[in-house]
Each structure stands twice: as C-alpha cells, then as structure tokens.
Amino acid sequence: MSKTLFRIIAADHTGITVANLERSLSFWRDVLGFELSHRPHQTGNLASEITGVPGAEISIAVLKGYGHKIELLEYLAPPDRKHVDLRPCDVGSVHVALTVDNLHAVMSAIAASGWKAVEKEELRSRMTFSADEDFALQLDAEDPLRQFREKFHLPLGKNGRPVIYFAGNSLGLMPKGARAIVEEEMDNWAKLGVDAHHATGTPWYSYHETLREPIAGLVGAKPLEVICMNSLTVNLHLMMVTFYQPTKSRFKILMEEPAFPSDTYAIKSQIVHHWLDPKEALILAQPRKAELTVRTEDIVDLIQKHGDQLAVIMIGGVNFFTGQLFNIPEITAAAQNCGIIVGFDLAHAIGNVPLALHDWNVDFAVWCSYKYLNASPGAVAGAFVHERHATNTNLPRLAGWFGNDPNTRFRLHLEPEFIPVPSADGWQISNPPIFSMAPLRASLAIFDEAGGMERLRAKSIKLTGYFEFLLGQAGSNRFTVITPRKRDARGCQLSILAHEHPRELFKKLQAAGVKCDFREPNVIRAAPTPLYNTFHEVWRFAKILAEHQ
Structure with a gap:
C-alpha cells in the first residue's frame, strides 16, 4: 500500500440504485438474510447536493449484516432518469461478492424467490x-x-x-478411538471369557444392536430395517435367496456395466444356481457410444422394455469405477411400477452421500463398512430390508440361529423350528463378530459428532x-x-x-x-x-x- 496522509478504517456500505425498492429489499432481506436497519427518504437541496442530480428524490433502504451494509436507492425523481441494462463489460457495472457456506442452498433460495441464478454448476464453481x-x-x-x-x-x-490420502473409497483411515474399543473387548475376553456375552457395558450377545440406530440414520432407514452382519457379498447372496425367485416368464436380472466384479460373480452364480443361463437372464445397462457413464433414462427404458421379464434389478448406488451416483429413487419407482424387486450395492454410497432407503421404498440393499465408514479392513458389512419385507416372516431365506426369535434362541435343540425375527435381524445367520464390529462403533461416533x-x-x-x-x-x-x-x-x-x-x-x-x-x-x-x-x-x-x- 502507498503512504498517504490518511487511513481508511473500514468499508462502510455499498450503494445500489434499483428500479423497484420493495422487490430489491425482499431479495436482500428475505432471500439473503440481511437485516433492515432504516428507511430514510431524501429530497430537496440535500439530496441534489449529495448525489449531484438536480431535483433528486430518493427512497432508501439500508440493510446490515455479515460485517457490511447495503444501501438500496430508488430514485423517484427526476423524471428523465434512465433504465439501462448494463453488461458486465460496460463501464459503470459493479458487483458485490459474498462468501457463503453452502452455495447450492443459496442458489436454490435465489431461484425459488423468482430471481435468476446462474444455471450451470460448473460456472458457479468458477x-x-x-x-x-x-x-x-x-x-x-x-x-x-x-x-x-x-x-x-x-x-x-x-x-x-x-500423505495425501485420497483412498477412502478403498479403505478408510483408522479412527483414533478404535484402538481403545477393540482393546476393551480384548480385555473382556481375557478377564471374563464366555461371561462377556452377557456382561454389563456392551454385552457380546446383543453387540450388533449398538450399531442399529446410527447405521439406520446413515442409510435413511427405520432401525428394524437394518442389520450389521457378514461381508457384503455374503449379504448379497442372502438377499438374492429371498428376493430372486425366478419364474418361467419373469427370470431376468438388470445390472449396470461395469458393476463391481464381486457383484457380477454373485449375480451370475445365483442365476446358475437356478439352472438358468446368464447370457439369457442377465441384462446390462451400458453407457452410450462415446460416453462412460450410464444415463438414468436408458436404465428406465430397459426397465420398461423388459418389465415383464425382469425379476430383480441390482445396481451399485455409486459406481466403483466412474464415481457416478445413480438416481436411486427414480430407478426404484420405475422398477416397482413394473412389479420388479430392486436392490442396491451401497459400498461406495454409505458414508459418502445422504440416503433415504425407507422413503425411496427400496426393497433391499447391502454394503461394506471399511470404505467411507472407516471400520477396518474386512469389517462387518450390513444389509437393509424394507419394513414391508422385514416384518414378513413367511419370506424364504437361509436360516441361522441368530435370525431366530431371541425368546427361544437358547432353547436350542428343544426348539427345532426356525421362527425368524420380524425385522432385518431375521436374516442374521450367526452371532455378532465382535472384533470386526468394535472399530465401526468408533467411526459411527465420529459421524454422529460431525452432525x-x-x-x-x-x-x-x-x-x-x-x-x-x-x-x-x-x-x-x-x-x-x-x-x-x-x-x-x-x-x-x-x-x-x-x-x-x-x-x-x-x-x-x-x-x-x-x-x-x-x-x-x-x-x-x-x-x-x-x-x-x-x-x-x-x-x-x-x-x-x-x-x-
């Protein structure tokens, strides 16, 4: 800065001449959140001297907020004042720049108010x-x-x-709180042995229940609709046993291309398990020529084209290769309009994007927890079963003792009939894997603390x-x-x-x-x-x- 005989203390306000004071006031006050300070009216010699405009009459609104003031001025006189649409390159054009914490929300509010916002997101970013x-x-x-x-x-x-760690889509980082939680369970094993299953604190017998509420929050589900168990692909097989019930006319499965290989292997093996040919039973939604991602409208077109033959749609919520987030609610609605069961692999979605599985009416979903959920390599995975299915104890499934009614579970051989829990727990096969669940508790606590x-x-x-x-x-x-x-x-x-x-x-x-x-x-x-x-x-x-x- 050059040396001067004075010092500027602060920028007091920015003055903007407007055509309609009330409309502009509503924008700055009601949309952007500035507070109306006062509304002076200037006329006569004072107004003319201040502005240099003979005969000036001005209606003014002064707004304050965010460390700055905005002065809106509507000239009511003189009558020969001009309305000029200045371009940014025209002399006299000015702008005010505001720093915000959520640009998307601001732009949405501007658009909803009737004012024109920049339409292209890439331009907003620039x-x-x-x-x-x-x-x-x-x-x-x-x-x-x-x-x-x-x-x-x-x-x-x-x-x-x-290092610059941008590999959370493969393996999330270790929460510092994970070690203490794992060591606590190691100590419980050392000190209590089998009694740790029913000890005070966090009993092993019901350990999976500690994960239910926070996981339900992350996927947008009711607590009874989620269960943490097994690994992702095992859970996918369990879901397919229930939901893939091919008939002579309805036996096909729709997936995206490319899908994660384990999903492809699992789905093809399920098709073969029913003595069908994947070449005939598997439909792939592929990118158009010269494109690398799959358009939602192309998936919907395939659903409508093959609707009478499709039994299940199985798509990755976020594609592992391209990073594309699929339109889950639109795909779900299109599928169910044709009577098709729809499920999603959320390995790259959970902990990455907001989800609302219950409200979207998704039939089932599966996920792992070692990526964005930071739960350690090979950590326990999870599954979602919509309430309308979860409470249906007559659905076919592979059964295991921890999916059985907990009131009779320990009667063991005295209760030979399997009575599934009327929730997603009804698909649980075995007792909770404590040491692969413990680190997830540490990570979920961070998600909760972050809001x-x-x-x-x-x-x-x-x-x-x-x-x-x-x-x-x-x-x-x-x-x-x-x-x-x-x-x-x-x-x-x-x-x-x-x-x-x-x-x-x-x-x-x-x-x-x-x-x-x-x-x-x-x-x-x-x-x-x-x-x-x-x-x-x-x-x-x-x-x-x-x-x-």
Whole structure:
C-alpha cells in the first residue's frame, strides 16, 4: 500500500440504485438474510447536493449484516432518469461478492424467490473458487469440520509428513478411538471369557444392536430395517435367496456395466444356481457410444422394455469405477411400477452421500463398512430390508440361529423350528463378530459428532467441486475427468482417465506422497473425503497432476 496522509478504517456500505425498492429489499432481506436497519427518504437541496442530480428524490433502504451494509436507492425523481441494462463489460457495472457456506442452498433460495441464478454448476464453481494456494488455505481455515481430521491416524510418507490420502473409497483411515474399543473387548475376553456375552457395558450377545440406530440414520432407514452382519457379498447372496425367485416368464436380472466384479460373480452364480443361463437372464445397462457413464433414462427404458421379464434389478448406488451416483429413487419407482424387486450395492454410497432407503421404498440393499465408514479392513458389512419385507416372516431365506426369535434362541435343540425375527435381524445367520464390529462403533461416533451426512455432504460437495475446478484450470489434454459434473450425480470420488502413460502418472502421484488407486486400463480414482481431507491437499494433488508431462 502507498503512504498517504490518511487511513481508511473500514468499508462502510455499498450503494445500489434499483428500479423497484420493495422487490430489491425482499431479495436482500428475505432471500439473503440481511437485516433492515432504516428507511430514510431524501429530497430537496440535500439530496441534489449529495448525489449531484438536480431535483433528486430518493427512497432508501439500508440493510446490515455479515460485517457490511447495503444501501438500496430508488430514485423517484427526476423524471428523465434512465433504465439501462448494463453488461458486465460496460463501464459503470459493479458487483458485490459474498462468501457463503453452502452455495447450492443459496442458489436454490435465489431461484425459488423468482430471481435468476446462474444455471450451470460448473460456472458457479468458477465464480466461487480460486486456483491460488492461499485460497485453499482459507477454505481450510473456514471449514467447520476441520477438527475431525485430528480424530484419525494419518499415514506418513517417507518425509515423515502425512500423505495425501485420497483412498477412502478403498479403505478408510483408522479412527483414533478404535484402538481403545477393540482393546476393551480384548480385555473382556481375557478377564471374563464366555461371561462377556452377557456382561454389563456392551454385552457380546446383543453387540450388533449398538450399531442399529446410527447405521439406520446413515442409510435413511427405520432401525428394524437394518442389520450389521457378514461381508457384503455374503449379504448379497442372502438377499438374492429371498428376493430372486425366478419364474418361467419373469427370470431376468438388470445390472449396470461395469458393476463391481464381486457383484457380477454373485449375480451370475445365483442365476446358475437356478439352472438358468446368464447370457439369457442377465441384462446390462451400458453407457452410450462415446460416453462412460450410464444415463438414468436408458436404465428406465430397459426397465420398461423388459418389465415383464425382469425379476430383480441390482445396481451399485455409486459406481466403483466412474464415481457416478445413480438416481436411486427414480430407478426404484420405475422398477416397482413394473412389479420388479430392486436392490442396491451401497459400498461406495454409505458414508459418502445422504440416503433415504425407507422413503425411496427400496426393497433391499447391502454394503461394506471399511470404505467411507472407516471400520477396518474386512469389517462387518450390513444389509437393509424394507419394513414391508422385514416384518414378513413367511419370506424364504437361509436360516441361522441368530435370525431366530431371541425368546427361544437358547432353547436350542428343544426348539427345532426356525421362527425368524420380524425385522432385518431375521436374516442374521450367526452371532455378532465382535472384533470386526468394535472399530465401526468408533467411526459411527465420529459421524454422529460431525452432525450426520447432511453436514458432511455439504463439505464434500465443496471439496470435490474445488477438486474438479482445479483440474479444469490445469487445462491439460492429457487427462479427462469421467465422473459426472453434476453434484447430484456423484459422490466425493473423481475418476481421472489418463490419455498418455497412465501408470507413469500414477507412479508420479505415489512418489509425491499421494495415496489413491489405479484401475485398469487407465483410470486413477481419487476420493477426497470430508472427515479427514483438506482443501489444501486437493490443491496439492491438482498441482502435481497439472505438472505431468
């Protein structure tokens, strides 16, 4: 700053001349939340002298808020005043910039009020973000969830500094509270032996019940609709035993292409188990030519085309390869209009995006908990069965003693008939695996402390949006982001298709202290997660990628 004989203390207000004071007032006050301070009316010599406009008469509204004041001025005179639609490039055009915590919510409120908002999300991002490193650091300083990073163990690189860990879509980081919970159960085993099944505190016999409420909250379910058990693929088989009941006319299954291989193997084996041919019974929803993600309308078209033959639809909520978030409620509604059972693999969705399985009327779903739920490698998985099915004890299923009525469970051989629990517990085969459930308790406590998925999703949208913005700023023709641009069509993951030397690029990222993953033949998956990743890490990743030659 140059040396002057005075010092500016603060910026007091911004004045805006408007055509309709009441309408503009409603925007700044009712939509943006500024507080009306006072409404002066100026006329006569004072108004003319202040403005330099002879005969000026002005109706004014002064609003205050967020450390600044806005002065709205409607000139009632002189009569020859002009209404000019200035373009941003025209002399005299001005703008006011406001920093917000949820741009999507603000834009929605603006649109709902009748004012015109920028329509394209990518333009909003460019208007909001900056490629400067200081801007990334500022975003971290303003992040209301920044303290949760300290609740996780961060892997260190060769330089002793934390790596840029964008691999939460493969394995989430270890919560610091997990060790104590696991060691507590180890101590219970050592000190109590078999008595730990019914000891005070967290008895092993009902250990799975401690997970019920928080998991139900994450998937948008009633507690009776969820159960933590087994692994994902085992749970998928259990669901298919119940819900895939092929008939001569209705025997086909619809999946997306590409689906996660384990899902494909499981579904094909279920088809073969019923003495059917996967080539005839399996329908794949594929991307259109020259596209890499599957359009919702194409899935709906396939449902309507094969509706009389489809028995089950099984789709990944978020695709493991592209990061595409499927429109679960629309697919579910289209399927059920044709009398088709619909289920989802939520491995890449739970803990990543908000879900409302009960309200969406989904029939069943399965998931693992070692990705975005940070529950340790091979941790207990989960399943959702909608209430209308969960309470139907006549549905076919594979039975085990922990799915049996707990009132008669320990009568053992004295009660040879299986009586399923009228809830998702009725699909539980065996007793709870304590040591694979314990770390999940630590992670779920963090989700609860963070305020649930809505707050996490708000940061995730901003974090991944900033990531996409920075990759776009790089302007490289050496890679393409194949994940959908629309925020409601993706989670936190961006899948980056490398056009040249993909493995070399991946190795360069690794050498620079980035932990992400590579999927054949040429896709790098990077998933900045809101609980423990930072905006500056996103900035550093994009810088490394942009420097790739």
